[in-house]
Amino acid sequence: MSAEQQEPQAPVALPSVKDDRFEEVLRLIQDARQRAVQAVNTQLIDLYWQVGAYISHKLERAEWGDSVVSQLAAHLAQTQPGLRGFTRPNLFRMRQFYEAYRHDERVSALLRQLPWTHNMMILSQSKLTQEREFYLRMAIQERWSSRELERQLKASLFERSVANPARASAVLRQDYPAAMEVFRDAYMVEFLGLTGDHAEADLHGALMNRLKQFLIELGRDFCFVGSQYPLQVGGRDFALDLLFFHRGLNCLVAIELKVGRFEPEYLGKLDFYLEALDRNERKPHENPAIGVLLCASRDDEVVEYALNRSLSPALIAEYQTRLPDKALLQAKLHEFYALGAAGDH
Helix, strand or coil, X not given: CCHHHCCCCCCCCCCCCCCHHHHHHHHHHHHHHHHHHHHHHHHHHHHHHHHHHHHHHHHHCCCCCHHHHHHHHHHHHHHCCCCCCCCHHHHHHHHHHHHHHCCCHHHHHHHCCCCHHHHHHHHHHCCCHHHHHHHHXXXXXXXXXXXXXXXXXXXXXXXXXXXXXXXXXXXXXXXXXXXXXXXXXXXXXXXXXXXXXXXXXXXXXXXHHCHHHHHHHHCCCEEEEEXXXXXXXXXXXXXXXEEEEECCCCEEEEEEEEEEECCCHHHHHHHHHHHHHXXXXXXXXXXXXXXXXXXXXXXXXXXXXXXHCCCCCEEEEEEEXXXXXXXXXXXXXXXXXXXXXXXXX
């Protein structure tokens, strides 16, 4: 029988990919790889910082002109052909990077925890010192990809967080002070592709189809528990729109969806769901559940009245299907800072 006529041999059985015996070794390898990547990134950011400092000092002392930086870029390209990232524009970015942060020791440690791409995005799109520090910390905390960082910059997360803090009940603010750093006044869900005229079922279905993106928008410590989560009270069955667990706050988070404006009676139903969760679902080591009413719109004065007497840890937020007007938010932020400065005098 010729080689072409030979019957194919049976494939050799490979071990199963999932084997609990080796999980610890895999974890050690992954941790080591992560540390190695971080070490390389830290060295790279340090190098760019040092080069930026060198160029800055030369230009400040008038020892160099801009043309010398161009000559440096050409020299490096000629003598180090495999060296990347040292073009004339990048050398000036390194100088800008150094000059932006050289007097801020608190921020310098943050810079080395993020890739160069992230640092450049934040530096080029953020003007205020507080804004840059905010995005640096958030990008590290949430482990945003460059795409997600770009999205949050376009969504003006800093302006919204400062000028529009979350609308929460007194119970939530008192019992969960850290929650005010977790929850937001508004959530951007432009990735759902919803039209202006959509039903609650459309919103719910779209969130389930884009659950990964919604979890990123909520924040890193949110874990999905269930959709239309069943709650039985007495002889009746109820369904909670969305149920999550927050690892940092160590509690269940109930989210009720409303496609119209907020109405005060919605809060009573949410209170009911929170009571049912605390009595029937909460584990002994967990904190009481938190409730979020996610509405298409709201009247802030109505919200204030409704939350003022609420005895539940709850908040009322908007979902927005389009990115906000950044210029309008920046103007509001400037007004906010101006009022704060006037109040200090």
